[in-house]
Amino acid sequence: MHVEMVLFFVLAAMAIAGAVNLIVQRHPIHSALSLIVVMVALAGEYLLLGSEFIAAIQIIVYAGAIMVLFVFVIMLLNAGVEERTHASRMAQYVGLPAAALLLVELVWSIRRGAAALPVEVSGAVSTRQLATLLFRDFVFPFELTSVLILVAIIGAIVLAKRET
Amino acid sequence: MTALAAAHPLLVVSLVKIIVLLLLLMTALAYLTWFERKVVAHIQSRWGPYRVGPHGLLQPVADGLKFLFKEDVVPAAADKFVFVLAPFLTFSLAVSTIALIPFGPSDITIFGQRTPLQVANVSIGLLFLFALTSIGVYGVALAGWASNSKYSLLGALRSSAQMVSYELSLTLSVVGVLLMAGTLNFREIIEAQRGFAWGVLPKWNLFAAPLPQVLGFVCFFTAAIAETNRLPFDLPEAEGELGAGFHTEYSSFKFAMFFIGEYASMVTVSCLAAILFFGGWLSPFPVTHNWSWTQYIPAAGFMIAGIAVIVYGVRYSTIVGRFVLPVLGLVVAGLGALLTLPGAIEVAQGPFWFLFKVVVFLFIYVWVRGTLPRFRYDQLMTLGWKVLFPLAIVNVVLTSLAVAARP
Numbered sequence: 001m002h003v004e005m006v007l008f009f010v011l012a013a014m015a016i017a018g019a020v021n022l023i024v025q026r027h028p029i030h031s032a033l034s035l036i037v038v039m040v041a042l043a044g045e046y047l048l049l050g051s052e053f054i055a056a057i058q059i060i061v062y063a064g065a066i067m068v069l070f071v072f073v074i075m076l077l078n079a080g081v082e083e084r085t086h087a088s089r090m091a092q093y094v095g096l097p098a099a100a101l102l103l104v105e106l107v108w109s110i111r112r113g114a115a116a117l118p119v120e121v122s123g124a125v126s127t128r129q130l131a132t133l134l135f136r137d138f139v140f141p142f143e144l145t146s147v148l149i150l151v152a153i154i155g156a157i158v159l160a161k162r163e164t
Numbered sequence: 165m166t167a168l169a170a171a172h173p174l175l176v177v178s179l180v181k182i183i184v185l186l187l188l189l190m191t192a193l194a195y196l197t198w199f200e201r202k203v204v205a206h207i208q209s210r211w212g213p214y215r216v217g218p219h220g221l222l223q224p225v226a227d228g229l230k231f232l233f234k235e236d237v238v239p240a241a242a243d244k245f246v247f248v249l250a251p252f253l254t255f256s257l258a259v260s261t262i263a264l265i266p267f268g269p270s271d272i273t274i275f276g277q278r279t280p281l282q283v284a285n286v287s288i289g290l291l292f293l294f295a296l297t298s299i300g301v302y303g304v305a306l307a308g309w310a311s312n313s314k315y316s317l318l319g320a321l322r323s324s325a326q327m328v329s330y331e332l333s334l335t336l337s338v339v340g341v342l343l344m345a346g347t348l349n350f351r352e353i354i355e356a357q358r359g360f361a362w363g364v365l366p367k368w369n370l371f372a373a374p375l376p377q378v379l380g381f382v383c384f385f386t387a388a389i390a391e392t393n394r395l396p397f398d399l400p401e402a403e404g405e406l407g408a409g410f411h412t413e414y415s416s417f418k419f420a421m422f423f424i425g426e427y428a429s430m431v432t433v434s435c436l437a438a439i440l441f442f443g444g445w446l447s448p449f450p451v452t453h454n455w456s457w458t459q460y461i462p463a464a465g466f467m468i469a470g471i472a473v474i475v476y477g478v479r480y481s482t483i484v485g486r487f488v489l490p491v492l493g494l495v496v497a498g499l500g501a502l503l504t505l506p507g508a509i510e511v512a513q514g515p516f517w518f519l520f521k522v523v524v525f526l527f528i529y530v531w532v533r534g535t536l537p538r539f540r541y542d543q544l545m546t547l548g549w550k551v552l553f554p555l556a557i558v559n560v561v562l563t564s565l566a567v568a569a570r571p
Binding site for chain 1: 308
């Protein structure tokens with residue numbers, strides 16, 4: 001088997017194991033750690049696709065910034081082990097069938113279209129190409145997104161100020 | 165071995181480079197602790213380590229052995245898995261960043277394969293380095309949390325808040341350099357700084373047109389000291405208030421891993437400062453005919469230092485010293501003599517100037533530690549958010565304008 005193929009399966013197994021562990025673990029910190037494993041595994045997959053920039057950003061933003069805040073807040077609140085309750089009615093009657101349906105749909109669509117999936121790895125995507133896309137071709141949506149984020153930040157501050 | 169190298173050249177050569185670099189790095193880090201204790205001691209009119217070996221030269225060996233043989237205590241109330249994971253995270257992340265650092269311009273030959281003086285030449289080296297350091301926060305945060313002790317937890321909270329705050333200024337402060345170089349690759353950033361203004365002033369980013377990155381460098385180095393949790397920003401382990409902060413409950417080799425991790429990140433930051441602002445491996449002297457004698461500076465420096473150690477060593481007060489010091493001097497002087505050979509002299513220039521700059525920055529690190537008092541926590545946050553962060557943004561704006569206006 002090709003080295004890249006082996007790496008892909010190792011990383012995919014890491015991501016899935018992390019995601020399952022995230023749900024199974026009972027302590028918030030352990031769950032957060034599992035999520036970090038998922039993020040890092042995904043970054044590895046991006047690397048395999050030849051997209052170094054996205055991989056680095058994935059780690060810096062998700063694993064390095066967002067998850068640090070998660071861990072920080074969990075530590076600050078000193079959240080303890082969560083208690084197991086019986087599954088709620090909602091989860092039992094709607095959640096489980098929905099999950100099963102989603103799984104069936106996924107398996108069916110992959111089986112049907114696996115050969116037709118566009119394998120478009122056109123060599124490594126350079127940072128320069130990405131920058132041209134973001135700041136020239138799609139500059140308007142890009143700037144609009146940043147305004148959206150700014151609005152969200154201001155909204156969060158306003159809400160926090162009202163509390164005290 | 166050569167056959168294997170021919171079959172998998174990249175794998176074997178990379179492995180050899182990693183092992184050699186790791187051995188050199190571990191030795192260097194061990195002696196960095198000696199260097200720091202000595203320099204701080206002399207700043208405070210003390211002698212520092214003096215008993216183990218001449219001038220305490222064998223102190224790092226003694227310390228290493230002590231770490232190995234001490235009892236490894238895991239607190240009963242600790243979260244065992246995370247408690248063990250945290251030092252490994254800190255250590256491995258801090259050490260692996262060194263793999264991205266290029267030590268010299270010329271290639272070397274290992275098992276018949278030509279290869280650069282760098283373990284991993286990543287096209288986005290700088291971003292990758294920041295990615296690795298940004299995960300480094302977890303080592304500290306998790307160590308404090310897993311110890312299940314209030315001092316550790318408070319230290320870890322302080323540290324994560326501090327590292328997250330200063331990471332912004334640290335990343336923003338290098339944007340100016342990136343704008344000027346137009347690349348994220350370390351080798352290209354260094355080569356962009358080649359050349360001299362008016363024949364003598366090196367075009368290092370600190371002085372170069374279009375905008376000297378003095379502001380960027382000040383922000384970078386201040387933020388970097390905070391990011392590595394060193395004095396005057398070492399609030400995570402402020403021993404007067406928090407025991408020892410996040411690593412209070414750690415002993416034996418797990419503590420040593422935090423210790424080595426901290427020193428490794430110091431080395432990384434010094435390397436970064438040299439690469440981004442001081443021209444990396446580029447010599448501070450022009451390579452024109454009038455200046456060709458500067459090629460012999462590395463050799464002369466080593467030879468003079470070696471001979472001085474020999475002359476001093478033969479009259480040393482202990483018998484061991486009278487043996488160890490002259491041998492050390494001979495090795496150093498021999499290295500200097502080796503560097504005068506025609507082939508070696510060109511290869512040695514790059515690594516010599518690079519390591520020279522790194523040592524200067526390490527000295528500044530220790531110097532700052534020895535002379536400045538610790539900040540208060542609110543002062544630290546004020547400095548980070550209200551001074552450094554705006555300054556870094558101003559630097560980005562000014563540099564962008566200067567680069568855009570460049571003819």
